[in-house]
Amino acid sequence: MKKVAIVQSNYIPWKGYFDLIASVDEFIIYDDMQYTRRDWRNRNRIKTPQGAQWLTVPVKVKGKFLQSIRDTEIEDSSWAEAHWRSLTLNYRRAPYFEEVAEIVEPLYRNCGDLALSQLNRKFLEAICRYLSIQTSITNSWDYDLLEGKTERLAALCEQAGGTEYVSGPSAKNYLDPVVFKETGIELTWFEYGVYPTYPQLWGDFIHEVTILDLLFNCGKDARDFMKYTK
Structure with a gap:
């Protein structure tokens, strides 16, 4: 049995994204998809004394309406x-700021001329190492891409040797389960459910922020507040 998930990359995504990675054997970054503005591809939120605040990576979009994330x-x-x-x-007042900064700061200091997809992957891999997530991470362009939303995902999973495709719940709106059934691949839905709170700076608790919030506040104990990394 081999579980596969196929998801577009996000910039320093929230803890649920890493739970999805940890729940499968291979995580395929689906950055052949079209880049969408005002989405999670190039931005995420942090916690501040004024509430949640966006951090946005500026990208070149003028005249590039159909460009891929890649x-x-x-x-x-x-x-x-x-x-x-x-x-x-x-x-900086968080208990594990210095520890996590040793991993994260070099990523910011050495991002150079990376494209967005490359940047996102570097953060994903560094955070997975810190959390001891052993999942293999690959790119969609490592495989042949077929036409059709569901057909392409099923083919990617099949080429990766997957027997089970784990999909985020939002894809229920467009995935065709019949395609996976015909391919002999089990389709299951990942459920994020209710997460426990953890010691967090700055007022009322907010779940929907970058995982860096959890790491700065809890260090490697972050796994105790996640689902699939324990």
């Missing part, structure tokens, strides 16, 4: 210093 370029490099400064300002 082909999306970052506008300039000044954003990295600004993001790290915001993280330092808002999390």
